[in-house]
Amino acid sequence: MESPPPDRKHPEAAIRRITPWRALPPLTAVLLGLWGLPRGAGGGNGGSMWRDESTTWQVAHRPLGGLWELLGQVDAVHGLYYLLMHGVFGLWDGDPSDGGLWALRLPSVAGTALAAAGVAAVAHRLAGERAALIAGTAYAALPPVQAYAQEGRSYALVAAAVAWATYLMLRERWTAYAVVLLLGCWLHEFAVLALPAHAFAARRARGWRWAASAVLAGLLPLAVVSARQASAQLGWLGRPSWQDWVAYGVLVAAVALLARGAGDRDLVRVAVPLALLPPGLLMTVSLVHPWYVDRYVLYALAGLAVLAGARAGAGTGARWLPWLLAGALLVPFAGWSVWLRTPEARKDDALAVAAAARERARPGDAVLFMPSRRREWLLSSPGAYGSLRDVALSRTPAESRTLHGTELPPDAVRAAVLASPRVIALLDPPDQPLDRHPAEAAKREALEQAFDRCSVTPVHGARVAVYAWRGMCG
Template identity: 55%
Template sequence: MNTPTRDLDRPLAPPRVPERRTTAPVLAPAVLAAVLGLWGLTRHSSMWRDESVTYQVSHRTLGELLALLGRIDAVHGLYYLLMHGVFALWDGGLVALRLPSVPATALAAAGVGALGSRLAGPRAGVLSGVLFALFPATQQYAQEGRSYALVTAGVVWATYLFVRGIDSAARGWWAGYGALLAVVCWVHEFAALVLLAHAVTLRLLGVPWRRWGWAAAGVLVAVAPLAVVGARQAGRQLGWLGRPSPAMWLAFLAVSALGLLLSRVPPLADRTVTALALPLLTVPPGLLITVSLLRPWYVDRYVLYALTGLALLAGLALDRLPAHVGKAAVCLLALALLPASLAVRTPESREDDVVAVARTVRKLSRPGDGVLFLPSRRREWLLSYPALYARLDDVALARSPAASRTLQGTELPPDTIRSRLLAVPRVIALTDPDGRPLDPFPREEVKRRTLREYFEECGRVRVWGAQVVVYVRRPDAGSAARAEGCRGER
C-alpha cells in the first residue's frame, strides 16, 4: 500500500489532555522559583571560584574579554558578554552576579509547568513545575553566577516548542525551536545534547523526523563555529576534570532508576509522557558520562536541564492521586528537602569561599608582602579583589590575566620564581586544604621546595576550601634566630 507523499509532512500528534485556559501551571511554579531564588541569595556573603571567574572576567574591558575568548572559555562567551552588560548597568556585587539566574530559574519552572499542562492538564503542570522549583539542584543554580540556570530555561522552553511542533501542522513551532536552541547552545554547547533526547522521543512515538531534522540541522550548523573553537580549547578548558567517579555513576544511575520507576506507574503508561520525559532525564547525562570514560567532560551541572524529565514524571504521578493527597505529598516533600534547601545556601555547599580567603588575606597581610598561589590557578581567589591583590607582590606572576589573555595569568620559569621568592622577607601563601593532590609541575615543585627550605611557617588559617599560610624568610643565624623571626609575627 502506497503512502501519499503529503502524509510524510503531517505530524503524528501524540495523545494529550485538552488544555483549559489557566495561568496557574506557569505562574505558580515561576513565583515559587523566584521566591526560593531570592531567599538567601548572597549565601552569607560567600562566593566560590567559578563565580569569581565570572565576576573578574565580566569586569574586563570588551576588548580584553574578546581576546580571552579567543584563547579559552569560548563556551561561556555569550554568558560573559551578558554579565559584562549587567555589570555595566549596575555593578551590584554578589547580588548583580547572581540575580540573572533567579528569573532564568523562574522561567524554567514556568516552562516545566507549561509542559506538564500540555501533556496531562493544568494540575499536572502545577505539580511538575512546583517539584522542579523544589529540587535542591534547581535552587542551587538559581543562586549561582554561572550560565546553567539560563541554559536550563532555554532547553525547557525549546522542549515545549518541540512538543507543540509534534502536535501541530504549523511550521512556526519548529522555526522557534531551532532558533531558541541555537541561542541556548551558544550559551553552553552541551545544551545540544538535548537534540539526542528529542530524537529518541520521536523514535519512540513514531513521529516523522523531517521538520525536526531541518530544525536540528540548523542548530548544529549554528553552533558549529563554537564547537570547533571549543574543541581546540578543550585541553585548557576541561583539563582539570577526571574520569567519572563511582559516586557520580551511582548518582546518575539512582536518578535514572527513579525516573524509570515513575514511568512505570500505571497511569503514566501513556507513551507520550514517558517518551518525552525519560529520554530527557537519561540521554544527555548518560551520553556525557559514558563519553567521559575516554574524554573526561562530565559534570552534572553541564546537563542540569535533564532534571526537567524527573519533574515531569513525578508531577504527573502525583496528579493521579486524589487532590488532597497530592498536595500533602508536595508539602511533605518540601519539608523533607528543607535541610538540603538550607544547605545549598551556605558557603559549604560550594568547593571554596573566595570571600573568606580574601578577608583572611586582608587581615594577615601587609602592603608589599609577597603572595604565592599553590597551585597557580588559585590566583582566582584574589582576582575579584583587585585593590587587595594590587598591594601584594605576586612573586611568580609573569603576565597578568588580561595581558596574557588567560583566566589566571601566566607564571615565570621555575628558576626565576625561586630567585624572586628568596628576595622577599614575608610571603602569604594561598593553598588547597590538606590532603589534596599536589600538582607535579616544575613551577609548583619549586614553590613548595623553596618555602620548605628557606622559609618558616608562622601562621596558618583554614577557611572553607582553602588555607592562608604566612611564611617568614629564615635568617642565616641558627635556630634561636629563626624562632625570633616568628615571634615578631605575634
C-alpha cells in the same frame, strides 16, 4: 483604524489567563532564588563567592576587546554568557561585598523562573493543568535547581532554553525551536545533548529534522573552537566516580517508577529521554574523554519534574505514592535547601580567602598562589589583597589573555620568593594532590629552603599560611 486586541479592551481577560499553573512555578523559583542569595555565613549579611563565580566576575568585567581575545584562547564555551554578564555589569555593578553578588546571580534566578515556567508549559501540554502546577513547582523546589539558581554561571539559563525548546517542539514551532535551543547551546554547548532526547518524541516530524540540522550547523563554529581548548579547559576532570554512577542509578529508578504509572505514550517519549539521555550519554563519553559534571546537564531534571507532575496530577492508580515520596523527602530537602545557602555548599570561598590574607598581611609582604590557578581567589574584586605583591606573576590575566595570568620561569620564581622577607601563601586544602609543574615545585623548594612557617589558617576550601625568613616569625 484597527480595533484593539481583546485583552486591551478587556484587561480582566488577560488577568484570568494568569492561572495558578502559569504563575506559581516561576513565583516559587523567584522566592527560593532570592532567599539567602548572597550565601552569607550563618545567614548573615555578608556574602561568599566561589572560584567559578570569581572567574565569571573578572572575565565579564574585561573590555569587549579583551574578552574577545580571551575567548580565542580559553573558555569559548562560556563566551555568550560572559557577554551577557558584561552587559549586566554595565547596567548594575558593585563590589562583591556591596550589592555586586545580586547583579552576579539575579540572571540565574530569572533563568530558573523561566525554566520552571517552561517545565509547567510542557507538563500542561502533555498532562493538563494539575500536572503543570505540580511539575513546575517541583522543578523549582529541587535542591540542585535551587543551587544553580543562586550561582553566577550559565546553567540555569541553559535549563530555561532546553525547557522552552521542548515545549516548542511539542507545538511544532520549528523555527522558534531551533533558535531557542541554539541559544542554549551557545550558552553551554552540552545543551546539544537535548537533541537525541527530543528525537524520541519528534522522530517522525520532518520539521524537527530540519531544525535539528540548523542547531548543529549553528553550533559548529563554537564546537570547533572549544574542541581546540578542551584539553586545557577540562583537564582537571576525571572519569565519573562511583558516586556519579550511584546518583545516575537513583535517577533511573525514580524515572522508571514514575513512568510506570504514566499511561500517555507521548508523555513517556518526551520526559523519559530528557531525564536520562543527556546525563547518561555524557557519562558514557566521559569513560574515554572525561567531560562529565552534573551541572552541565542540569536541564535533565526537567524530565523528572514533568513525570512527577503527571503522576501526582493523574489521580489514577496508586495516587498516594508520589505524595508519600514527597512527604518522605520534605525534611531532608528542607535541610539541603538551607545548607545550599551557606558558603560550605561550594568548594571554596574566594571572598573569605581574600579577607584572611588581608588580615595577616603587612606592608611589603609577598603573596604566592599555590598552585597558580588559585589566582581565581584574587579575581573577585580589584585590590582584594591590598598591598600584597604577587611576586610570581609575569603578566596579569588581562594582559596575557588568560584566566589566571602567566607566571615567571621557575628560577625567577625561586629568586623572587627568596628575596621576600615575608610571604602569604594561599594553598589548597591538605587533602589535595601537589601540582608537579616546575614553577610550583620552585615555590615549595624556596619556602622549605629559607623560611619558617609562622601560622596556617584553614579557610573554607583553602589554607592561608604565613612564612618568614628563618628565625623571623616573631
